[in-house]
Amino acid sequence: DTAVSQTPKYLVTQMGNDKSIKCEQNLGHDTMYWYKQDSKKFLKIMFSYNNKELIINETVPNRFSPKSPDKAHLNLHINSLELGDSAVYFCASSLTWVRSEQYFGPGTRLTVT
């Protein structure tokens, strides 16, 4: 069973479109995260939710909107996609929001043309 899953794995779209990435974890964790990995493989936190409540909201354009319908799901919606949004997006989860190791999904490679 996959612990943290993301869909889709690949996403190719044109500038200006709106797209969503879905994430689900079956680990029973309380906290979920979205990270962005750029072309140089640098990973940066975007958002974090704990028990469906937003706890980390880094400096991210407001075109990016996370949604957590329940503790096991954290989706990422992106409006008006731009070329610079092309990256790999990783979802992760952790047992708690205090010093816990995080478990990562396989990533979604977003390409904006």
Add this chain to the structure above:
Amino acid sequence: AQSVTQLDSHVSVSEGTPVLLRCNYSSSYSPSLFWYVQHPNKGLQLLLKYTSAATLVKGINGFEAEFKKSETSFHLTKPSAHMSDAAEYFCVVSGAQAGTALIFGKGTTLSVSS
């Protein structure tokens, strides 16, 4: 504020020789430290973690790391490299405060030649 510096962007070793990936950290609190590995086109996998227990931490696949507070270091080692160890390795620090995000180093690419 927390930060982490991986001292080498690329390390090349021969199969069967030791691996050393260097990491220094900065933290105003007692840190939790992690090493993650990312194989090509894959997600990140936790190798090991330090959370203020034993300073020598053993992880998966024969990797280990030693926490040295005096040197603010958390270097990753393995006695004998295997071809399957070729990957990107990230040193990660987490602050003690609740809700603090993980801070990732820029990564070290490990190449293993036969």
